[in-house]
Amino acid sequence: MEDRIIVEWLKKESDKGISALMNHYGGLLVYMAKNIGIVDKEDLEECIGDVLFHVWRKIRRYDEKKSSFKTWLVLLAKGCITDYVRKKRKLLATVPIESILNIEGPKRKEDYLDVLELLQKLPPEYGEVFYRRFVLGESVEHIASVMRLSAVNVYKRIQRGREKLKEFMEREES
Amino acid sequence: MDRHLDRFTEKTDPKNYSVEDQLKSAAVRKAKRKIQRYRIVQGVKSVAAILLLVSLLSVFIPGSPVNALCKRIFSFIPGIGVVENEENGIPVKVLAEPVTRRVGKEYVTIGTVVLQGNRITVYVKTNVGLSDITGKDLLKFHSGEINPKLSILYGETKIASVSSILTGADPADGTYSLTAYYDLPEEVSRQDRITFALDGFEQELTVALTEAFTGSELEDMGNFAVMGNIHVFAHMTREGRTVRLQLSTIAPKDIRNIRFAPYSDEKDVFSESVRIMDSEGHTYLPDQDSAQKNHAERNTFYFSIPEDKDHLTVFVPYVFYKRSLEKEFKMKMPKEGRTTDIREAFDLGDHTVTVKSAALVPKGSSVLPEDFNEYPCIRMDFDAKKILPESLEYVLRVDPTFDVRKGLLGKYTGVSQSAYEEKWDLEEQSGSVFVHLTGMEEYKDLSFRLNVDFVWISEVEIKPE
Numbered sequence: 001m002e003d004r005i006i007v008e009w010l011k012k013e014s015d016k017g018i019s020a021l022m023n024h025y026g027g028l029l030v031y032m033a034k035n036i037g038i039v040d041k042e043d044l045e046e047c048i049g050d051v052l053f054h055v056w057r058k059i060r061r062y063d064e065k066k067s068s069f070k071t072w073l074v075l076l077a078k079g080c081i082t083d084y085v086r087k088k089r090k091l092l093a094t095v096p097i098e099s100i101l102n103i104e105g106p107k108r109k110e111d112y113l114d115v116l117e118l119l120q121k122l123p124p125e126y127g128e129v130f131y132r133r134f135v136l137g138e139s140v141e142h143i144a145s146v147m148r149l150s151a152v153n154v155y156k157r158i159q160r161g162r163e164k165l166k167e168f169m170e171r172e173e174s
Numbered sequence: 175m176d177r178h179l180d181r182f183t184e185k186t187d188p189k190n191y192s193v194e195d196q197l198k199s200a201a202v203r204k205a206k207r208k209i210q211r212y213r214i215v216q217g218v219k220s221v222a223a224i225l226l227l228v229s230l231l232s233v234f235i236p237g238s239p240v241n242a243l244c245k246r247i248f249s250f251i252p253g254i255g256v257v258e259n260e261e262n263g264i265p266v267k268v269l270a271e272p273v274t275r276r277v278g279k280e281y282v283t284i285g286t287v288v289l290q291g292n293r294i295t296v297y298v299k300t301n302v303g304l305s306d307i308t309g310k311d312l313l314k315f316h317s318g319e320i321n322p323k324l325s326i327l328y329g330e331t332k333i334a335s336v337s338s339i340l341t342g343a344d345p346a347d348g349t350y351s352l353t354a355y356y357d358l359p360e361e362v363s364r365q366d367r368i369t370f371a372l373d374g375f376e377q378e379l380t381v382a383l384t385e386a387f388t389g390s391e392l393e394d395m396g397n398f399a400v401m402g403n404i405h406v407f408a409h410m411t412r413e414g415r416t417v418r419l420q421l422s423t424i425a426p427k428d429i430r431n432i433r434f435a436p437y438s439d440e441k442d443v444f445s446e447s448v449r450i451m452d453s454e455g456h457t458y459l460p461d462q463d464s465a466q467k468n469h470a471e472r473n474t475f476y477f478s479i480p481e482d483k484d485h486l487t488v489f490v491p492y493v494f495y496k497r498s499l500e501k502e503f504k505m506k507m508p509k510e511g512r513t514t515d516i517r518e519a520f521d522l523g524d525h526t527v528t529v530k531s532a533a534l535v536p537k538g539s540s541v542l543p544e545d546f547n548e549y550p551c552i553r554m555d556f557d558a559k560k561i562l563p564e565s566l567e568y569v570l571r572v573d574p575t576f577d578v579r580k581g582l583l584g585k586y587t588g589v590s591q592s593a594y595e596e597k598w599d600l601e602e603q604s605g606s607v608f609v610h611l612t613g614m615e616e617y618k619d620l621s622f623r624l625n626v627d628f629v630w631i632s633e634v635e636i637k638p639e
Contacts (some may be wrong), residue, residue, distance in 0.1 A: 004218065015206060018202055018205050018209075019202055021203075022198050022201060022202050023198070024188055025188050026193040026198050027188060027189075027191030027192045027193040028186065028188045028191045028203070029193075030191070030193045031191045041197070043196055043256075044197060044201075045200040045201050045204060046204060048197070048201035048204075048205075049201045049202075049203075049204025049205045049207075049208060050201075050204075050205075050208070051205075052202065052204075052205035053204075053205045053208035053209060053212070054182070057212065067177065067179065067180055067474075068183060068184065069186075070183040070186070071179050071180050071183040072182075074183060074186075076585065078499035086336070103492075109477060113292065116179070118457070119178075119179045120176050120177050120178055120179045120180065121176045121178065121587070122178055123181070123590075124181065126180050127178045127179060127181075127182060128182050130185070130347075131179060131182040132182075136186070140317075143494055145387060148392060152310070152313060152334055154317075155313040155314060155316075155317040155319065156317075157314065158311065158318070159316045159317050162316070162317070165361075168371045168588060171588055172573075173574055174536070
């Protein structure tokens with residue numbers, strides 16, 4: 001199913017849109033939630049329900065000029081899942097992306113969307129590692145094997161990516 | 175606009191990730207219920223908003239009790255300095271003295287705790303998890319993989335931080351800083367003793383909080399001196415011969431990166447340093463070893479002064495700071511061998527700074543600084559004139575940040591760049607910058623913004639209480 005149709009349904013017919021979103025992206029959302037540490041079945045249902053609800057609530061803020069729907073979705077989902085985990089206090093709040101941005105850390109799920117433009121700018125050599133680690137929540141070992149890199153190399157790219165993001169952020173501030 | 179992230183998400187095919195039907199339908203059911211509840215709440219809220227507006231209007235009636243509270247309140251917070259307290263009227267609680275616990279080679283020092291309302295901020299120095307530091311540990315630390323969590327314990331409850339930031343780590347002993355923020359339940363925020371636990375460290379740390387020194391006038395905060403637009407406060411603590419001096423400031427928002435010590439490449443011009451004099455006229459200079467051992471923050475100085483010496487006076491010779499210009503300048507990439515006249519002037523601080531010209535310097539040119547010799551660079555020339563001749567502010571350097579336009583109709587976007595900013599002569603007040611942009615031969619249209627480093631030169635003395 002095309003993203004365009006899902007977006008349209010979410011805007012006009014919530015029930016249809018929510019179901020279409022779950023049918024198409026449900027597996028990916030569950031994969032992200034599990035990677036971030038949600039294993040309990042009831043928690044998974046509740047958390048993914050939260051994600052779907054927030055996608056519906058925020059859909060009018062989606063801007064196709066800034067990103068694809070899939071990018072927007074995974075970033076908002078990342079914020080919702082992290083938020084859910086915080087509420088449940090099963091995991092503490094330190095998400096590495098927060099220290100990259102050198103701010104108190106996204107406190108609201110919407111804040112993850114605020115960094116969308118910065119992440120879009122991240123050069124490809126760091127961007128993929130970053131996307132896998134901090135958005136999809138994949139382990140360093142998994143990323144190393146998929147991208148055929150050593151674990152040390154993955155750490156290095158994460159570090160450089162963080163520096164780059166910090167630079168973008170400072171430039172935006174100045 | 176770059177859309178690199180889209181390229182990766184594009185590669186993520188949702189069909190490769192499966193989900194059980196039962197989970198699918200349960201999540202959809204829950205989402206629909208949330209939407210239903212949300213719609214009901216929104217309906218109720220619109221009625222409530224009208225009632226709230228009526229009550230809020232009374233706040234703005236002059237002389238009302240709420241209006242009286244809108245006065246600025248300042249607090250002195252050990253470890254942070256003087257701050258403007260945004261939580262008007264609510265007493266701020268702080269940790270009076272740092273607390274340290276050691277287990278073997280590992281230690282945890284809670285340096286500062288600030289409780290404002292229900293929000294508590296904690297600054298910790300520790301080497302837990304990094305006491306036997308290796309290069310790999312450093313990498314893991316910087317990539318966020320080593321990430322111990324600091325929690326607050328309250329009875330059986332473990333309160334996690336809303337967020338925490340790790341910085342450091344010192345390759346010598348693994349010391350790093352941890353700043354954590356917590357939103358406390360009301361019953362916890364009313365306590366005067368707070369207990370912390372750090373993952374991987376056996377001991378718990380209990381600290382006692384006291385009310386911060388608060389006042390509505392700056393004078394209430396103790397002695398201070400004024401350097402230009404910056405109020406400088408000195409706070410001193412003594413332990414045996416060791417004197418810890420913390421300089422803190424209140425300054426307009428456009429002044430950033432305030433520091434009192436010159437960088438190493440500035441010491442040839444700024445050879446004086448913050449110093450202390452006792453009542454007999456003996457002068458004491460900062461003790462670098464002690465500062466290093468204590469992992470001193472910027473603007474904190476350590477001195478070694480005999481315990482019997484008193485009535486200490488602090489002398490501060492300079493203050494360094496940065497200001498940014500909001501304006502964006504546009505220019506064409508200069509042609510090799512030609513100088514583009516820019517002649518754009520702007521006022522910043524007590525100065526009118528002029529962007530004089532730009533030129534493209536080919537690689538290998540003898541004009542280029544040593545480290546930039548292998549790259550072509552844009553050379554930019556600036557000068558500055560004081561608006562107020564009596565001002566003691568000087569321009570130290572100018573630091574441009576370039577954006578480039580890709581394609582004819584493209585937007586200006588960031589580009590990787592390195593710059594050599596010449597330190598300005600204080601008399602002549604002019605200087606150059608050499609900037610290399612990655613792939614610069616591809617770009618024709620450039621824009622840049624400017625940060626300017628200033629120094630205020632006028633020695634002041636402060637007698638800390």
